[in-house]
Amino acid sequence: MNRERAKELLPIIQAYAEGKTIQYIGVGFENWHDVDNELEIDSMRYKYRIKPESKYNEIFKLKKMLEKSLVPFEWKEFDKPSKQGFQILYPNDKNRVCSVIEHSFSYGSQEDLLEIQGLLTADEEECDSVLGNLTADDVFQRILSHWKGTKRKFLNCKCICLENPIYRPFKSCDELVYYWEREKVGYSANPLQMIDIWVKHKVDGRRRMIVGFGENFVEVGVKAKPVTLERLLETYTFLDGEPCGVKEDKF
Secondary structure: OOHHHHHHHHHHHHHHHOOOOEEEEEOOOOOOEEOOOOOOOOOOOEEEEEOOOOOOOHHHHHHHHHHHOOOOOEEEEEEEOOEEEEEEEEOOOOOOOEEEEEEOOOOOHHHOOEEEEOOOOHHHHHHOOEEEEEOHHHHHHHHHHHHHHOOEEEEOOEEEEOOOOOEEOOOOHHHHHHHHHHHHHOOOOOOOOOOOEEEEEOOOOOEEEEEEEOOOEEEEOOOOEEEEHHHHHHHEEEOOOOEOOEEOOOO
8 A cells, every 4th residue: 555545545534433324345446345344445446435414315315224024135226427416226227127326417316305207197197207306205105015915025136925825845766756847847758868857056056957866855966965855945946946845735
């Protein structure tokens, strides 16, 4: 760190010592993030600033309300001369149902009110595709009503049906093979032929083949990692997204 860089960081360190919120941003990125715990200076990878006081309070109020109610959303910050403000995407950007904005050009921002796109009534949609001048409480009730009434919950950008019956692990590898033949391929495989059962990891999305069968476990992937049938249900789905188990109302 040279002297010029030290002079730049000195007000940051002083403000941090005084209890002010410090933000950082990765070089080449657009969104600032609050320093949650300890301030660790990395002058090569990050830039730092004292968090500016916002004139937009309603969108932060909405953010807290959604967090408290465990409603999924994505948070974005605009920090450009042409646009400064914030955006909430429910439940996420990829599966957007509602976009909430409060920035330099949004309807109602001068009065600290919110603009939404999505979750409009039929009458509102006839007038415009967006609706402005809404309070955090107004928008929260729309989102919460949709969240409670929706039949699908978004997790890691994948849909998981809330109304699915409870699945139990396969009781044995024989039941797994029988289920695969009956429900997935529709015929019985040659007993002398290797059965190709493919599964998908719930977290990383990678596809792996079951390459071996034990008494109460299967071997998954090229490394033939042993996985219990209980763990198979917890960790993997079939390629069509169905859990690797049996619905309680079957068999």
